[in-house]
Amino acid sequence: MSRTVDTSKRSVWIALGVAMIIHTGLISFQASRRINTSFIRVWMVDSLAPVEKLVDRTLHGVTHVWENYFALVGLHRENEGLKAEVDELRMQLEKQHEDILESQRLRKLLSIQESGIGKTIVARVIGRDPARTNQTVTIDKGVSHGVKPDSAVMTPQGIVGRVIHSSNFFSIVQLVLDSQSGVGVMHQSTRRQGIVKGTGGQELELDYIDDDNDLKEGDVFITSGLDRIYPKGLPVGTISLIGPRRGLFKAVQVRPAADLGRLEEVICILDHPDAVDVIDPTQESPVP
Amino acid sequence: MRRISTFGIVGKFIVALITVVIFQGILSLKFKAFSYFDLPLICSVYYGFTMGRPIASVGIGSALGLMQDSLSGAILGTNGFSKTLIGFLAAVAGSKFNVDQPITRVFALFLFTLGDGLLVTILGLMVNSTSSTPFGGAFGGWLLSATLNTLLGLGLFGYYDRWSNATT
Numbered sequence: 001m002s003r004t005v006d007t008s009k010r011s012v013w014i015a016l017g018v019a020m021i022i023h024t025g026l027i028s029f030q031a032s033r034r035i036n037t038s039f040i041r042v043w044m045v046d047s048l049a050p051v052e053k054l055v056d057r058t059l060h061g062v063t064h065v066w067e068n069y070f071a072l073v074g075l076h077r078e079n080e081g082l083k084a085e086v087d088e089l090r091m092q093l094e095k096q097h098e099d100i101l102e103s104q105r106l107r108k109l110l111s112i113q114e115s116g117i118g119k120t121i122v123a124r125v126i127g128r129d130p131a132r133t134n135q136t137v138t139i140d141k142g143v144s145h146g147v148k149p150d151s152a153v154m155t156p157q158g159i160v161g162r163v164i165h166s167s168n169f170f171s172i173v174q175l176v177l178d179s180q181s182g183v184g185v186m187h188q189s190t191r192r193q194g195i196v197k198g199t200g201g202q203e204l205e206l207d208y209i210d211d212d213n214d215l216k217e218g219d220v221f222i223t224s225g226l227d228r229i230y231p232k233g234l235p236v237g238t239i240s241l242i243g244p245r246r247g248l249f250k251a252v253q254v255r256p257a258a259d260l261g262r263l264e265e266v267i268c269i270l271d272h273p274d275a276v277d278v279i280d281p282t283q284e285s286p287v288p
Numbered sequence: 289m290r291r292i293s294t295f296g297i298v299g300k301f302i303v304a305l306i307t308v309v310i311f312q313g314i315l316s317l318k319f320k321a322f323s324y325f326d327l328p329l330i331c332s333v334y335y336g337f338t339m340g341r342p343i344a345s346v347g348i349g350s351a352l353g354l355m356q357d358s359l360s361g362a363i364l365g366t367n368g369f370s371k372t373l374i375g376f377l378a379a380v381a382g383s384k385f386n387v388d389q390p391i392t393r394v395f396a397l398f399l400f401t402l403g404d405g406l407l408v409t410i411l412g413l414m415v416n417s418t419s420s421t422p423f424g425g426a427f428g429g430w431l432l433s434a435t436l437n438t439l440l441g442l443g444l445f446g447y448y449d450r451w452s453n454a455t456t
Binding site: 031 | 309311312314318323326328343346350355356357358359360361369373408415429
């Protein structure tokens with residue numbers, strides 16, 4: 001059944017025109033950088049991200065209760081003889097187990113905080129790109145916590161990305177997988193430098209390396225520090241595939257060191273890397 | 289009294305739209321495969337089809353797109369532009385075709401998803417922003433996204449239809 005809609009009404013076209021002009025204006029202002037429109041994003045993120053955080057925490061709580069109580073209902077029925085205190089103790093044990101896992105993760109993050117990177121802050125990932133065109137995540141730390149655009153973000157396993165927008169209490173992080181992302185890297189053993197770019201998929205692509213003849217699968221890349229975003233020496237990823245030469249360089253795929261599909265807590269590096277030089281794991285025993 | 293009722297309806301819409309965008313972000317975080325879906329797009333198309341009010345459809349598409357842009361880090365306005373157009377076209381399609389037929393919905397959802405991806409990518413490339421080339425520019429990614437979005441949309445449309453029939 002089709003609805004009778006009079007699209008010939010002038011008001012409809014005016015509404016469409018106004019909406020299009022507003023969006024086109026927003027796009028062109030940002031492209032030309034003539035007018036600062038970041039306040040709109042700051043306002044929107046500060047309004048929406050708290051709701052996102054609330055829903056995330058609620059879901060986390062519900063999942064926890066489900067996993068630690070409802071999933072045990074069947075077991076409880078099978079073991080009718082067990083006393084209620086035992087169930088309660090089991091629940092407490094489960095919760096403690098979760099807490100231990102969480103504290104282990106946080107301890108790892110803390111050890112990185114104390115490893116000489118500089119001033120850092122731990123943030124919780126509360127959402128992922130809702131527009132499917134970007135590889136971004138939302139974290140629950142913003143300008144008021146010291147996080148600002150171009151702050152590097154990492155996990156104990158490796159780099160995650162960089163902050164591209166910050167509101168007062170939340171930030172949007174562009175993952176290294178994003179097709180517009182680029183990281184200055186260094187081959188861990190030969191110290192040759194290059195750039196690792198995001199592809200928009202699950203792998204990274206190595207480019208502009210001095211000499212790619214002796215690269216092999218499994219080789220590790222670390223940050224070079226030359227991009228002025230990531231401190232030197234952080235794990236980036238390992239070569240997962242070496243393809244045929246395309247132009248000047250071989251097609252080299254790099255698998256990110258950090259598990260970017262399961263981000264929960266991340267570390268934001270607050271200091272600019274100018275003042276920072278992280279402990280390089282290969283510095284003491286470089287392979288010639 | 290009427291003003292209260294109007295505020296109530298607008299309030300419900302605002303809550304629904306925020307919920308859609310927030311759930312898209314959270315589900316994409318919890319389940320990686322969910323990033324192929326686009327709940328705000330499905331929502332824009334559904335309201336366009338069912339409301340019979342092009343101005344409201346334009347407003348809904350516009351708001352959904354702008355919220356997506358804000359939370360995704362994309363250039364503000366790219367998704368807003370695309371979803372506005374989709375909301376309007378869905379309202380027009382709703383007046384011209386029988387959009388209660390599943391086959392019409394399949395075509396519409398598939399084409400709107402492809403069109404959305406194409407438009408957002410073109411706008412992103414025009415301003416050389418971070419919001420370019422989804423899935424590495426692979427057309428296969430768009431097709432997969434369009435197919436999955438169509439399937440989800442078809443299911444959700446059916447559910448919404450039953451729900452709205454039951455409540456009216």
